[in-house]
Amino acid sequence: MNVIVILNVLSLLVYLVAALQITVLLFKKPNFRGEGTFLILLALIPCYVNISNIFEHGFMMDYFDDYEGFFKDLYAMFILIFLYVHTIKKEQKTRTEHEFQIKSDLKLKSKLLTEIHHRVNNNLQIISGLMALQIESENDEKLTTSLNLIQNRIKAIASVHKLIYGSPNLLFVNLNQIFNSILSNLKITYLKDHAEIEFRELIEEGLEMDLDRAIPIGLILNELVSNCFRHAFKYGKQGFIEVSMGRLNDEFVLIVRDNGIGMEIDPDGKGIGLMLVRNLVKQLRGNLVIGSNQGVSFEIRFPIINANPIQI
Helix, strand or coil, rough: HHHHHHHHHHHHHHHHHHHHHHHHHHHHHHHHHHHHHHHHHHHHHHHHHHHHHHHHCCCCCCCHHHHHHHHHHHHHHHHHHHHHHHHHHHHHHHHHHHHHHHHHHHHHHHHHHHHHHHHCCCCCCHHHHHHHHHHHHCCCCCHHHHHHHHHHHHHHHHHHHHHHHCCCCCEEEEEEHHHHHHHHHHHHHHCCCCCEEEEEEEEECEEEHHHHHHHHHHHHHHHHHHHHHHCCCCCCCEEEEEEEEECCCCCEEEEECCCCCCCCCCCCCCCCHHHHHHHHHCHHHHEEEECCCCCEEEEEEECCCCCCCCCC
């Protein structure tokens, strides 16, 4: 037995042992089956070449030589396929790891933002509570009225933050819930002293708004409805206050109106409340129209789509 035969026998044994180990590994690691199948083929194909060399140099038989070239080409082809599959799988693994990292970072950022809104809401509630204590201790009616206005503004902001940290969506907030919260607080504040006033709510269902415009619209609603309660009906006069909100084409439309005594329209808006409303409407990139026919009406239109959305 010459050296060539011995080397081919040893090489054959090595390839067979490698194929056996790869087969065992396939059963232990199912996710390795794609690459493992090609590795088994890459281990078995050279066995044919070893057997051909053993018969040619050990037994002087060249029967297997006719197919030896084919198996060498086949071996080269499987190497290329294996390298391709391995590269694709490696890229998929890298992409999966990146996606997992992105999801983890997003989850962490969402938790941090939720915690921020939660703490802001708590701080605003504390401020509101302190103002309530101050209101109770004051005897000056004008001062307590002003403090009540400020307290309601704080509650309007707090209600938005409360809904944000309780919502799974950190980009948009349910506008119906914001309106319900603010209007409920205003009714508790004013209706006990104005039982003769009918309060109407015509809010379209399913309204959503981006976060950076939720607080301005909440403050506008609080300001306009508070204004109606405080100024529209005096000396126990009966009437109604109506709040409507909906979508019209590509705009949100908010209308707050009453059938009270009306008001003198000041184009410059020197009152603090109306000045605040005008500034907030500009922030929403909207338009404010004030009517004074049979009471007063405030109509605000602004785009549904925010031109400068918040980035998270």
